[in-house]
């Protein structure tokens with residue numbers, strides 16, 4: 001497993017070992033012992049999966065408040081996404097800063113998103129399926145969001161006219177968001 005720290009403290013790109021042969025490939029997409037060996041001690045308790053049919057579907061920016069804040073381990077099964085995380089830890093020196101990475105079925109990269117980050121992605125190809133592990137259960141009462149197009153964030157999304165859920169069209173700006181990290 002190759003680990004590449006991102007410039008926002010605690011966020012990492014993980015690249016598993018791919019065992020290719022004439023049939024295709026095999027990889028251990030998740031191994032708790034290896035995760036613990038590289039310092040990722042979280043115990044993931046829920047797996048999520050989403051399918052986005054179109055290019056330009058944007059889901060986010062989402063997070064759960066403490067005490068139900070989630071660490072997320074994200075990967076793409078089919079297709080490709082531009083995956084974005086935003087540091088929303090009030091005392092962080094990188095508060096309000098974001099990083100974007102491409103995760104795809106081809107690069108098989110995984111993104112570890114620590115608690116205290118808002119997360120969102122935009123699909124780059126049709127029929128993109130995203131899988132992700134979380135270490136806290138879904139908590140609708142603690143589910144919050146930040147507007148994808150918040151000018152204070154200036155996220156360089158691959159489209160200026162994404163396909164959004166009604167909910168994702170109505171999130172507050174970061175300056176107005178409820179935070180407790």
Ligand SMILES: Cc1cn([C@H]2C[C@H](O)[C@@H](COP(=O)(O)OP(=O)(O)O[C@H]3O[C@H](C)C(=O)[C@H](O)[C@H]3O)O2)c(=O)[nH]c1=O
Pocket residue numbers: 048050059060062119120121137138165167
């Ligand atoms: C997150 C979640 C949702 N749901 C239900 C709630 C809704 O009835 C339906 C769709 O939920 P939502 O529109 O929040 O799904 P996404 O827009 O894909 O949001 C997710 O994708 C972004 C990128 C994230 O980072 C979040 O983890 C997650 O919120 O699934 C559940 O039953 N369990 C869950 O864990």
